[in-house]
Amino acid sequence: MIPIPLLLALFLAFGVDAPSAPPDDPREAIGRVVAIMAAVAAASFGLGLWTAFRVRRRGFAAARVRRAFFHGSRVMGMATVAAFGWIIHQEDWPGVVLGTWGWRGSILVDDALLIAPFLVMQVLSWWGAFYGERAIQGLPAMHSGRSVLRHLYLRERQSLALVLPIVSIFVVRNDVVGRLWPRWQEDPFAETVELAVLGVLVLSVSPIFIRMAWPTRSLPDGPLRRRLQAVSRRSGFRCADILVWDTDHLMVNACVTGILPRFRYVLLSDALIDSLTPLEIAAVFGHEIGHVAHRHLQYFLFFFVGCLAVLTMASDAFAGLETWIATLTTADPTAPSAFRDVIEGLVVLVAVGVFFGVVFGHLSRRFERQADVYGCKVVSCGSPDCPPHFDFEGPKADDLPIRGVCPTGVRIFADALTSVAHQNGIDVESRSWRHGSIASRKAFLQRLAVSPEREIAFQRHVRNVRYALGGGLVASIGVAVAAHWLGVLR
Numbered sequence: 001m002i003p004i005p006l007l008l009a010l011f012l013a014f015g016v017d018a019p020s021a022p023p024d025d026p027r028e029a030i031g032r033v034v035a036i037m038a039a040v041a042a043a044s045f046g047l048g049l050w051t052a053f054r055v056r057r058r059g060f061a062a063a064r065v066r067r068a069f070f071h072g073s074r075v076m077g078m079a080t081v082a083a084f085g086w087i088i089h090q091e092d093w094p095g096v097v098l099g100t101w102g103w104r105g106s107i108l109v110d111d112a113l114l115i116a117p118f119l120v121m122q123v124l125s126w127w128g129a130f131y132g133e134r135a136i137q138g139l140p141a142m143h144s145g146r147s148v149l150r151h152l153y154l155r156e157r158q159s160l161a162l163v164l165p166i167v168s169i170f171v172v173r174n175d176v177v178g179r180l181w182p183r184w185q186e187d188p189f190a191e192t193v194e195l196a197v198l199g200v201l202v203l204s205v206s207p208i209f210i211r212m213a214w215p216t217r218s219l220p221d222g223p224l225r226r227r228l229q230a231v232s233r234r235s236g237f238r239c240a241d242i243l244v245w246d247t248d249h250l251m252v253n254a255c256v257t258g259i260l261p262r263f264r265y266v267l268l269s270d271a272l273i274d275s276l277t278p279l280e281i282a283a284v285f286g287h288e289i290g291h292v293a294h295r296h297l298q299y300f301l302f303f304f305v306g307c308l309a310v311l312t313m314a315s316d317a318f319a320g321l322e323t324w325i326a327t328l329t330t331a332d333p334t335a336p337s338a339f340r341d342v343i344e345g346l347v348v349l350v351a352v353g354v355f356f357g358v359v360f361g362h363l364s365r366r367f368e369r370q371a372d373v374y375g376c377k378v379v380s381c382g383s384p385d386c387p388p389h390f391d392f393e394g395p396k397a398d399d400l401p402i403r404g405v406c407p408t409g410v411r412i413f414a415d416a417l418t419s420v421a422h423q424n425g426i427d428v429e430s431r432s433w434r435h436g437s438i439a440s441r442k443a444f445l446q447r448l449a450v451s452p453e454r455e456i457a458f459q460r461h462v463r464n465v466r467y468a469l470g471g472g473l474v475a476s477i478g479v480a481v482a483a484h485w486l487g488v489l490r
């Protein structure tokens with residue numbers, strides 16, 4: 001659910017020092033920015049319409065076409081971020097906004113204008129991809145303009161829900177704190193402290209934003225709600241409400257938000273409720289509870305803030321690296337050249353990207369599996385002799401605690417996964433960086449069903465990864481703080 005491209009764009013716009021002097025020829029710079037945005041839009045429309053054309057010609061969406069569209073969409077997502085990075089750092093967009101247009105020092109307007117090219121490109125590329133998505137789902141795309149607008153409105157609203165808290169962070173950080181305590185931002189720890197405080201705030205209150213920005217309604221009372229409430233009671237899970245999330249039946253999805261029970265919601269999309277059986281929905285619901293039970297959100301916050309702290313404090317080390325890189329190139333290191341800047345930027349970006357991609361990806365996939373196991377457990381009877389399977393329904397089952405996985409429970413959860421993948425047009429074999437492939441998740445669960453004692457080893461492995469990573473981060477921060485105090489850095 002985390003909008004990674006948007007976070008990257010925000011990082012590119014606000015996290016990295018960008019040139020803010022007005023460019024020599026602002027009109028030419030603006031022209032090039034518009035041209036880049038037009039190129040991104042053209043590529044997205046090309047992909048979407050080409051996919052729609054191929055589906056219509058064959059009469060159905062072949063696996064090859066689906067895959068091509070899926071990968072094409074990913075490439076487009078990355079291209080949008082890359083194009084935005086280019087606009088910010090090569091076309092001096094901040095210089096245009098702050099210098100040429102004179103918005104420096106304003107509250108919110110400057111931030112909004114800085115990020116605007118990204119948001120425009122994103123809407124345009126969603127628009128282009130829309131035709132491909134509709135064709136793959138077997139729906140007519142061309143007949144009404146209203147459905148395009150409604151689709152873009154829903155997606156923008158979704159994305160905005162996650163942007164609002166982040167934007168408020170930047171406003172508070174750049175405009176309010178900067179004015180009240182101008183010295184504060186010079187402190188090397190300021191950024192880390194701010195991010196930790198604001199991250200906790202966002203995780204706590206973001207559910208309110210999500211409810212404001214996504215069309216949701218309370219899941220009406222009935223057998224399904226009572227079943228899910230029973231699962232909650234058995235797991236000791238508390239939330240403010242279970243919500244139906246209206247996506248015009250476009251998305252089969254579920255998520256949980258918030259670290260405080262008072263502001264915590266479980267969202268189940270309309271299409272998910274319609275296409276899964278009540279037992280499968282309970283299993284998906286259990287997966288979301290698993291994320292909360294294992295405190296994944298808190299750990300991710302700790303991981304992000306910890307990495308950022310290490311990065312901030314290691315910036316001096318990076319400066320040393322830059323000088324070293326400069327000696328490798330034939331160019332005179334004292335003469336600034338665009339080529340050197342690009343190489344340096346790339347090296348740092350690749351190093352951070354590889355570390356982050358490998359570690360965060362691994363962690364995220366382990367966490368998904370942990371949540372999967374929990375999802376299996378809430379529909380499992382825990383009996384080693386299953387089948388016959390015992391379904392936890394009715395008041396007599398309310399007090400029974402969650403036990404180990406059973407083969408039937410695993411099958412229910414695996415069916416739910418397959419169904420979700422199928423409905424969303426995702427190939428079960430296609431690998432996802434954050435979730436792993438559906439096939440590998442199912443294979444893992446099937447091994448657990450055959451020999452449930454494997455779970456102990458798996459949980460121990462995840463715990464060790466958490467401790468090792470946490471220990472490493474704390475130790476790095478400790479070393480950096482000690483070095484700071486001893487005056488080694490700065």
Ligand SMILES: [Zn+2]
Nearest residue numbers: 287291368371
């Ligand atoms: Zn999950």
Ligand SMILES: [Zn+2]
Nearest residue numbers: 381386389406
């Ligand atoms: Zn069973």
